[in-house]
Amino acid sequence: MTVSRRGFLGAIGAATAMAGGLSLGLFGREVRAANSPGPLEANAFVTLHPDGRVTIVCHRTEMGQGIRSSLPMLIADELGADHARVVIEQAVGDPRYGDQNTDGSRSIRTDWDRLRRLGAVARTLLTTAAARRWRVPATECSATGGRIHHRASGRSIDFGELVADAAKLPIPTPESVTLRPLSELAHVGVTPSKTRPLADGLDIVTGRGLFGADVRLDGMLTAIIVRPPVVLGRVKRFSDEAAMKVPGVVRTVELPALTAPVAFKPLGGVAVLATNTWAAMKGAAALEIEWELGPNTDYDSERFREVLFEAVRRPGKVVRELGDVDGALAAATRRVVAEYHLPHLAHAPMEPPVALAHVRDGRCEVWTSTQNPQAARALVARVLGMTEAQVTVHVTLTGGGFGRKSKPDFAAEAALLSRTVGSPVRVQWTRSDDLTHGYLHAVSAQRFEAGLDASGNLTAWLQRTAFPPIPSTFVAGLDEPSDGELNQGVLDTPLAIPNLRMEAGRAKASVRIGWLRSVCNIFHAFGLGSFIDELAEVRGVDPKAQWLELLGPPRQPTPRELGAKVALSNYGLSLDDHPIDTGRLRETIERVTKMSAWHARPKPVGDGSGRALGLAAHASFNAFVACVVAVVMRDGRPHVDEAWISVDAGQVVNADRVRSQMEGAVIFGMSVALHGQITAKNGVIEQRSFRDYPIVRMDEAPARIHVDIVASTARPGGVGEPGVPPVAPAIANALAALTGVRHRNLPIIRR
Amino acid sequence: MTLMKLKINGAELEVDAPEDMPLLWVLRDVLGLTGTKYGCGEALCGACTIHVGGKATRSCVVSARDIGGAEITTIEGLSAAGDHPLQKAWQRHGVPQCGFCQAGQIMGAAALLKKHPAPSDAEIDASMAGHLCRCGTYTRIRAAIKDAAGSQP
Numbered sequence: 001m002t003v004s005r006r007g008f009l010g011a012i013g014a015a016t017a018m019a020g021g022l023s024l025g026l027f028g029r030e031v032r033a034a035n036s037p038g039p040l041e042a043n044a045f046v047t048l049h050p051d052g053r054v055t056i057v058c059h060r061t062e063m064g065q066g067i068r069s070s071l072p073m074l075i076a077d078e079l080g081a082d083h084a085r086v087v088i089e090q091a092v093g094d095p096r097y098g099d100q101n102t103d104g105s106r107s108i109r110t111d112w113d114r115l116r117r118l119g120a121v122a123r124t125l126l127t128t129a130a131a132r133r134w135r136v137p138a139t140e141c142s143a144t145g146g147r148i149h150h151r152a153s154g155r156s157i158d159f160g161e162l163v164a165d166a167a168k169l170p171i172p173t174p175e176s177v178t179l180r181p182l183s184e185l186a187h188v189g190v191t192p193s194k195t196r197p198l199a200d201g202l203d204i205v206t207g208r209g210l211f212g213a214d215v216r217l218d219g220m221l222t223a224i225i226v227r228p229p230v231v232l233g234r235v236k237r238f239s240d241e242a243a244m245k246v247p248g249v250v251r252t253v254e255l256p257a258l259t260a261p262v263a264f265k266p267l268g269g270v271a272v273l274a275t276n277t278w279a280a281m282k283g284a285a286a287l288e289i290e291w292e293l294g295p296n297t298d299y300d301s302e303r304f305r306e307v308l309f310e311a312v313r314r315p316g317k318v319v320r321e322l323g324d325v326d327g328a329l330a331a332a333t334r335r336v337v338a339e340y341h342l343p344h345l346a347h348a349p350m351e352p353p354v355a356l357a358h359v360r361d362g363r364c365e366v367w368t369s370t371q372n373p374q375a376a377r378a379l380v381a382r383v384l385g386m387t388e389a390q391v392t393v394h395v396t397l398t399g400g401g402f403g404r405k406s407k408p409d410f411a412a413e414a415a416l417l418s419r420t421v422g423s424p425v426r427v428q429w430t431r432s433d434d435l436t437h438g439y440l441h442a443v444s445a446q447r448f449e450a451g452l453d454a455s456g457n458l459t460a461w462l463q464r465t466a467f468p469p470i471p472s473t474f475v476a477g478l479d480e481p482s483d484g485e486l487n488q489g490v491l492d493t494p495l496a497i498p499n500l501r502m503e504a505g506r507a508k509a510s511v512r513i514g515w516l517r518s519v520c521n522i523f524h525a526f527g528l529g530s531f532i533d534e535l536a537e538v539r540g541v542d543p544k545a546q547w548l549e550l551l552g553p554p555r556q557p558t559p560r561e562l563g564a565k566v567a568l569s570n571y572g573l574s575l576d577d578h579p580i581d582t583g584r585l586r587e588t589i590e591r592v593t594k595m596s597a598w599h600a601r602p603k604p605v606g607d608g609s610g611r612a613l614g615l616a617a618h619a620s621f622n623a624f625v626a627c628v629v630a631v632v633m634r635d636g637r638p639h640v641d642e643a644w645i646s647v648d649a650g651q652v653v654n655a656d657r658v659r660s661q662m663e664g665a666v667i668f669g670m671s672v673a674l675h676g677q678i679t680a681k682n683g684v685i686e687q688r689s690f691r692d693y694p695i696v697r698m699d700e701a702p703a704r705i706h707v708d709i710v711a712s713t714a715r716p717g718g719v720g721e722p723g724v725p726p727v728a729p730a731i732a733n734a735l736a737a738l739t740g741v742r743h744r745n746l747p748i749i750r751r
Numbered sequence: 752m753t754l755m756k757l758k759i760n761g762a763e764l765e766v767d768a769p770e771d772m773p774l775l776w777v778l779r780d781v782l783g784l785t786g787t788k789y790g791c792g793e794a795l796c797g798a799c800t801i802h803v804g805g806k807a808t809r810s811c812v813v814s815a816r817d818i819g820g821a822e823i824t825t826i827e828g829l830s831a832a833g834d835h836p837l838q839k840a841w842q843r844h845g846v847p848q849c850g851f852c853q854a855g856q857i858m859g860a861a862a863l864l865k866k867h868p869a870p871s872d873a874e875i876d877a878s879m880a881g882h883l884c885r886c887g888t889y890t891r892i893r894a895a896i897k898d899a900a901g902s903q904p
Contacts, residue, residue, distance in 0.1 A: 064849030064886040201842045204850035206833040207786020207826035211851060214785035222780070247752065247769060276780040277789070278772045350790050350798060350851040350885050399788070399851025400885050431791040656845050660888070664848060667887025690795040690883065699876040701889035 037164035042122035042171060044096050045075060045115070052146060052160030054081045054122075057089050059097035060107045061371045062200065063349075063398035063405070064664070065720045066657035067107050069199040071115065074108075074653050077185040078119030081159070082146025088199055093373025093393040101372040103406045103515070105621040105718025108653055110572060112716050117174035124177045126159055129166040133157070182651065182713065190655050190711040200397065211397045212354035212369035213428060220356065220424035221250055222277045223417050224284040227269035227437050230683035231511050232258055232294040238270050242286035248279025252287070253420050255413065260476035262512050264379050266413045267437055273421060277428055293683065299510035301443070301679035305341055308445035311466035311505030312339065319486050322563035323499035328460035332451030336538050338531050339448075341745045342523040344678035345441035346693060347516055351399020352434040357414035358424035359384065364391045368411050369398035376408035380415040402517040402668075407439050432688040439514025440678055442467040446527035451499075456539050458550070461497045465490055465524065466505030468513050479506040481520075483566045488620060489524025489725070491564045494582045496552025500563065510683065518721040521620040522672060522728070526746070529616030529729025534742065543615050543733065544593050554583025571621050577715055578622040584648050584714075588626035589617050591708050592646040596628040606740035608633045611641070614734025618725040621718025623649040624710075627666070627726040629702075631734035637749055638735050640670055643702045643727075648710035649717040655709060662707045662723040669727020671695045674749050755815050759784075760828025766815070774810040774818070775799045778825060786826040786854050790883070797882035800855040800862075801825050807862035809881075826854035829861060837861055840899035848886035856882045860896050869900050 039055070040048045047055040056075050062068035072088045091097050098114070099106075108115075123143045130148035131138035134155060142149050149156040186194045203209040228234060234257035243249055250273050258268045272283035329335065355368035357380070364384055370376045373393040381388045398405060410427055417425040429437075444467035451460030469481040481504050483491075490502050516522070536546035556579040559568045570578060593599070596613060604610035610632070617626035630642040643666045652658045675694045679686050687693040728746065736742045753770045756763060759782070768781050775792075778784040778801070787810055790798030794809035801810045802824040829835050837857050847853045856879070863870055863878040870878070875896055884892070 062849075064847075066848070197842055198845060198847060200850065201845070201847060202833055204847045204853050205838040205841045205857060206830075207784075207854045209850050210785075211788070213779075213789065216783060216785075276772075276776055278769070278776040278780070281792075348885060350796065350849065350883060351788070352790070397851075398849060400849045402885070428789070431793070431796075660845065660848055660891070663890055664887030667889060668885075689793055690791055691793075695883060695885060696887070696889075697880045697883060698889040698892065699880040701887075701893075703872070705890050 037167065040163045040167045042125055043118050045118045046079065046122040048122060048126070048159055048163050048166065050160050050163045052082070052158050053085050053087055054079065054159065055087045055089050057091050057097065059091040059100050061102040061395055061398050061401065063102065063371065063401035065661060066198065066654055067102065069196065070654035070657055071107065072199065073187050073196055074112070074185070075115055075119035077187055078116045078180060079123045080143030080145070083196055085146055090395050092395070093377040095374060100374050101406065102401070103371055103403060104571065105720040105722065106572065109622055109716045109718050112653070114174065116179050117177055120177040120179055121172055121174055124172050125166045125169055126162050128169055129162045130157055133165060188653050190652060190709050192655060195656065209397045211351055211399050212356070212367070213426065215356050215367040215396060217356065217358060217424040220426055221273040221275065221421060222280045223271045223273045223425050223427045224280040224430065225255065225269050225271045225413060225427060226284050226287050226289060227267040227433065228291055228294070230293045230296050231262065231267070232260060232296055234258070234268055234292050234294065235270060236290040236292045238287060238289040240270070240287060242288065243272050243283040246274070246279055246283045246286060248274045248276055249283040250274055251421065253417055255416060261474050263474055264375070264407050264409050264412065266409050266416065271417055273417065273425060281430070296510040297683040299680045299683040301343070301681070304443065305445070308341065308443065308466050308507060309339060311507055312445050312447035312464040316464055316466070316503035316505040317480065318501060319504050319565050320491055320500065320502035320563045321565060325460050325462050325499045325501040328499035329449065329451045329462065332460055333454045334452040336450045336452065336535055337448070338534055338744060340446045340523070340527040340530060342444050342526060343676070343746065344443045344511070345516055345672065345676045346435050346438045346678050346687070347402040347404035348434065348693060348695060349400025349402055349404055352431055353405065353410040353429040354426065355411040355414040356424060356426040357411065357418040359415060359419040362386070362390060364415050364418070365394070366392065366411050366415065367394045367396055369396050369405060370408055370411060371398065371401045371406040372408065375406070376411040379408045379412050383412045384415055384419060403515045404439060407514060431690070435678070435687050435689070435693050436685040439473070439512045441516035441522065442469065442513050444523040446523065448527060448531040450535060452539070458497055458535070459499060461495060461500040463490070464503045464505060466507045467520070467523065468507045468509035470513050470515055472509035473513050477508070479508045480504065484569045485520045486566065487569050487571070488520035489528060489618065491562065491566065491568055492580055492619070493528060494552065494557050494562065494580055495550055511680065517668060518620060518724040521618060521725040525616065525618040525725030526729045526732070529618065529726060530732050530744065533614070533729070533733040533736065544589060544598060547589055547615065547617060548586055551582045551586055554586060556581050571718065573622060578717065580619070581624070584624045585617055585619050585626070587710065588624050588646040588648050589615070591710070592626040592628050592644050595646065595706055595708055596644040598628060604738050606737070608739045610738070612734045612738035614730040614732065614737060616726040616729035616733060620722045620725055623647060623717035623719065623722035625722045625726050627730045629727070629730045629734050631731060631738050633738065638674065638731070639700065640702050640731060642704050644706045645723060646708040646710065647723060648712050649719050649722065650712050650714035651716045652709060652719070653716070658709055658719050659707045661719050663705045665723025666705050666727055667696050667701060669724045670700070670731065672724070673728035673731040673746060675747050677747050756820070757815060758820065758822045760824060768815065770816040771814050774801065774813050774815060774823065777815060778810065784825055784827055788851055788854060790852065796852070797859060798852050798855040800858040800882070802858060802862055805862065805865060807859050826858055829857065835861065836899040836902050837864070837895065840895040840902065843898065844891045844895045846888050846891040846895050848888055852882060852884045856884065856892055860892070864896070864900055870896065
């Protein structure tokens with residue numbers, strides 16, 4: 001077995017502003033000098049250096065969830081590395097790393113065993129090498145702090161000194177190595193024995209972290225694109241006479257018109273390329289374009305609201321059924337009906353989409369803040385007519401993703417323009433572009449109808465949902481939700497009612513539908529969480545008691561027991577490993593109500609005075625979350641002044657990042673409840689700045705957000721998204737208690 | 752294009768740029784100082800915050816012509832070694848998530864602490880409300896500001 005050496009990246013990748021180059025992963029490759037040992041690549045993720053450094057690859061995108069800190073930390077703990085000598089390398093898009101789509105809260109829950117094994121392989125190599133050197137059994141050797149130790153004789157040796165020997169050994173397969181007991185992973189768990197600072201913390205606070213727009217290449221041009229105001233619109237004719245007069249503007253390029261299905265293809269329009277961003281912006285403002293607006297000009301959000309409500313007021317496709325709902329409803333003494341509507345949402349990451357592409361010599365190199373570098377690579381190859389081997393996608397720090405940057409349309413725009421002009425081109429999306437040309441979270445309507453018998457018991461439950469589905473982006477005209485979308489709060493909710501039926505209506509998409517942090521759970525959890533609260537009020541019971549009664553006793557219902565008529569995708573993992581579990585959701589409800597002193601909460605009179613608590617819970621992405629918020633009226637508007645959130649995400653890796661994700665989810669959920677709304681009129685999106693698409697600001701943030709993490713050893717569940725769904729219903733519930741007004745339509749604060 | 756003298760992070764630089772170019776783009780595109788970020792271009796998000804004459808300024812709506820000879824400080828110049836009390840407090844509290852807004856947040860907070868070395872909660876919120884964070888790091892920002900205020904000489 002020979003030492004494997006990675007190829008040197010090559011001058012084509014040399015970025016000029018190299019501050020923070022370590023964070024870009026452009027860490028230089030070792031070149032083997034004669035007679036000196038080279039680095040040992042144990043596998044695609046772990047490279048051991050003779051000087052004792054360990055390079056660990058982060059193959060997922062860092063977008064705030066801390067994966068660049070957590071993932072190398074996990075592997076380093078499993079390996080027994082000295083964390084101070086770990087160098088983190090960001091992976092390019094390459095299937096050799098496995099899945100790199102940083103989406104669906106999946107980085108740890110789908111991959112943790114494999115990643116640990118990759119560290120264990122390197123540990124086993126080093127331990128074996130040391131054991132041979134000392135002629136002792138490998139079982140008597142251990143790896144900690146970047147050294148191998150032999151307990152009995154007290155000998156120890158640095159990793160670096162073993163590299164040459166280890167390089168001569170066969171590399172064990174990941175399946176064959178033994179993982180450490182969890183207690184030996186020093187930084188892992190709810191209360192780890194050690195903590196580490198954020199890997200990129202110093203870079204970020206000093207402005208050295210490289211985000212998408214921070215990569216610079218000599219001779220690059222910056223492009224601002226004016227895109228069709230309506231999806232599937234196209235340029236009829238344009239004049240760039242005025243644009244070309246702006247100093248710094250070099251040329252204009254018309255992009256290919258978009259055809260259905262939209263997928264990840266660029267929207268089209270006219271690009272202004274300039275030597276600096278300001279000139280490109282001024283040039284874009286000076287373009288005169290006549291549009292052929294296309295087939296979506298009749299999209300009107302107010303009208304579509306009624307279309308969605310009509311869809312849920314008539315029978316839909318039955319996706320879940322138990323017992324005899326119609327009979328039970330007919331026999332019911334009382335029926336409770338509620339309809340809910342949530343608007344489109346835009347991701348609005350603080351960093352608008354941006355990509356830099358350099359096409360030359362039959363190759364394309366891209367630097368971008370993408371959540372999915374392999375998808376970006378595939379798309380760029382496709383639009384350029386290249387093979388994927390001819391395309392390299394580098395992943396920068398990402399200034400927020402939330403799902404927007406899983407769609408690499410902006411990378412394709414940069415690639416097309418670079419090829420056209422023969423220079424590197426950065427496509428910079430403006431904030432207005434980001435809001436008006438997004439992949440929108442689907443607008444939705446739901447209808448809930450429950451039947452109560454003479455004693456007030458719940459006997460019947462009829463639930464309908466309608467929303468333009470994500471598959472419409474990939475198959476033109478598709479108007480039925482996918483099984484995966486229905487798994488998000490329709491198929492998988494464990495309700496202990498003998499007669500229930502869930503139906504899905506049809507709804508067409510007139511905009512690009514995407515996925516946004518927790519996806520369909522946002523509206524399904526809102527409907528469910530609000531309706532449970534409304535039922536509690538009607539029945540005169542405590543909402544907590546209503547939740548527990550509705551979830552039923554601790555159990556793990558099978559899809560059959562749930563009455564599911566379509567398969568449960570369970571977020572891509574098997575139900576055997578991640579069963580639906582009422583006990584775990586109940587436990588988070590118990591914990592959050594205890595933390596918030598729910599039982600002693602104030603009972604406001606309902607005129608807006610005082611303070612009220614609201615409760616909601618939701619399971620998603622194989623994790624369980626319950627949330628309580630406290631709401632007061634402040635300056636005539638609802639204000640969330642405190643929040644409690646309890647999460648059971650199974651075995652957690654980086655507790656502080658779990659905490660920060662839950663804190664962030666509260667703020668994100670507050671924006672959903674209070675502010676977020678994207679609407680269309682004549683097919684044109686009406687919101688174009690933070691003025692008309694507000695998000696929560698610091699002076700609205702709760703004084704305190706209390707986070708509780710259940711110390712579970714169950715398989716890791718998702719962390720990035722599950723905190724979001726229960727927040728908005730908790731707020732609506734608190735507000736209903738505070739003011740007597742039930743908000744069934746979001747956002748609560750209207751402009 | 753105009754040749755202008757700008758005082759940036761303690762150095763006097765001769766910069767060739769249009770007089771109306773917002774400082775944000777002079778810094779990023781002309782000078783390669785990319786720590787100051789573009790988030791909206793309309794002074795609604797705070798990501799572009801620098802100090803002009805020690806005061807927090809949204810560089811996306813202010814040009815060289817507007818500021819005359821006033822001294823500019825960017826995140827790169829806030830401290831020599833990344834050891835401003837705020838930068839240290841930020842790391843102690845694990846404030847950043849994606850990090851994109853954080854340079855602007857820190858510059859805003861630094862200007863606040865210069866004016867109000869011991870700010871109240873209300874003063875912090877009022878002063879920092881112009882800085883958006885989509886990741887939701889607000890509660891930790893508050894804690895870091897108070898921590899840094901407490902640890903200032």
